[in-house]
Amino acid sequence: MQTRFDIIVVGAGMAGASLAARLGGKASVLVIEAEEHPGYHATGRSAAFWTESYGGPRVQPLTAASGAELRALGVLAPRSALTLGRTGEQADVERFARVYGDLGVEVHVLDRAGIAARVPGLRGGWASGVLEPSTCDIDVATLHQHYLAAARREGVEIRCRAGLRRATRSAQGWLLALADGTEVTCDVLANAAGAWADPVARLAGARPLGIAPYRRTVAQLAVGRPVPGDLPLVLDVGETFYFKPEHGRLWLSPHDETPSVACDAAPEEIDVALAIDRLENVVDWPVERVEHRWAGLRSFAPDRLPVYGFDPADPAFFWFAGQGGFGIQTAPAAAVLGAALLLGEKGGDVDPAPYVPDRFVTV
Structure with a gap:
């Protein structure tokens, strides 16, 4: 040896x-x-996706430079991402679009009709959003x-x-x-x-x-209506949730960042409940059951x-x-x-x- x-x-x-x-x-x-x-x-434990706005504008160059290899390896599947804004968050939505548009990311600002057309059952209070057509799921x-x-x-x-x-x-x-x-x-x-x-x-x-670890929670849900296969990755500009379809089910996260020691992370019931509560404030989809839940650690340097x-x-x-x-x-x-x-x-x-x-x- x-x-x-x-x-x-x-x-x-x-x-x-x-x-x-x-x-x-x-x-x-x-x-x-x-x-x-x-x-x-x-x-x-990653619910990974490739989207150039994720991680912030200073991470975007690394994401953009990775796209060609990921596509060549055949590990990307088209998805699109839709970042939602509530009534009163129009300035935040426009700022989000401007920052990433200036970096060369394809972005489209949508009004209420535009986001509702892509997210069936969208509740009131959500007024605008930014669509990123290039977003993909990663295998x-x-x-x-x-x-x-x-x-x-x-x-x-x-x-x-x-x-x-x-x-x-x-x-x-x-x-x-x-x-x-x-x-x-x-x-x-x-x-x-x-x-x-x-x-x-x-x-x-x-x-x-x-470099500090933070717990991130994801739950797989069965909901009382068909989950559209072409549903975008749906996030909000305030970073309080994201969800996406996965083989007829819904993967949902409360976008939590709970400080943790380095460990074999496990989900907390309160975080799963928080995620469901946030989902129910976005769409009128009845949650039938939580089929699976897991957590992983994301590690960040101070900046x-x-x-x-x-x-x-x-x-x-x-x-x-x-x-x-x-x-x-x-x-x-x-x-x-x-x-x-x-x-x-x-x-x-x-x-x-x-x-x-x-x-x-x-x-």
């Missing part, structure tokens, strides 16, 4: 898998994963498996049940003790640990950046932008974390950018400057 590598990536979720796939063939790479299978946490499992398979084809080793237990830094590199009882060494340690990004940094003696780059205090510790809820839709461009930074190459068309960890250095 090989014990020496150029780069060891911590985490085999979408972030670690996509990064490893880009590094494979250019460096010897090991991916270590604490769970029995890759993608157990955030990746495996997350297929995308994740693509990156894992691509990494393996390029010689990347992936070890599960091998969480990081100890990291010792010396002039010769890193010595890592893993949960499977083995020890491995490498030149560079890449932190793609999601909700565990700051704990991994502490193990490695790096200063945590304040809510991802963190890609070498630690300012240790050129052998690399951050690839803080992807929030947009890590799936930005995975292709982020991986290109991250691999280029790790290897000292030019990568893609996205400017890395907004995402480097140096931004957290205080003078």
Whole structure:
């Protein structure tokens, strides 16, 4: 069994898998994963979609740059997104459309008739909205498996049940003790640990950046009327809910962000009830039953932008974390950018400057 590598990536979720796939063939790479299978946490619990307004205008370049690869891989299915505004929120709706329109996103401002035509049973009080025709659903499992398979084809080793237990830094590199009882060494340690990004940094003696996990809840509902298959992803400009159709059912979230420790997240009944209450204020669809509920952790840096780059205090510790809820839709461009930074190459068309960890250095 090989014990020496150029780069060891911590985490085999979408972030670690996509990064490893880009590094494979250019460096010897090991991916270590604490769970029995890759993608157990955030990746495996995502109700993912590709929409350029999600994550904010400073994340949009990563989303836009990822679209071509996602389409080429066949993991996108047309959906469209409709961001609703209540009476009195017209200025917010127009501002939303202007911000993303200025970035080149196709957006259409709709009046009450326009949104009601796309959301059957829309209740009163909803006056306008912004339609994004380019929004798509993402087949997350297929995308994740693509990156894992691509990494393996390029010689990347992936070890599960091998969480990081100890990291010792010396002039010769890193010595890592893993949960499977083995020890491995490498030149560079890449932190793609999601909700565990700051704990991994502490193990490695790096200063945590304040990457905090937040719980997000999703419920699958059976409702007392047919759910249109062409229903858009429906959100609101105040970010208090979203819902979308899924095989005749409805996936619904209260758009919650509840602070959490890094853990195996579980849904809370109060969050499911809150989601249903918010849905009932949008449409007159009777909820017959909750068929399934789950929760995952979305991890944000203090400024809510991802963190890609070498630690300012240790050129052998690399951050690839803080992807929030947009890590799936930005995975292709982020991986290109991250691999280029790790290897000292030019990568893609996205400017890395907004995402480097140096931004957290205080003078």
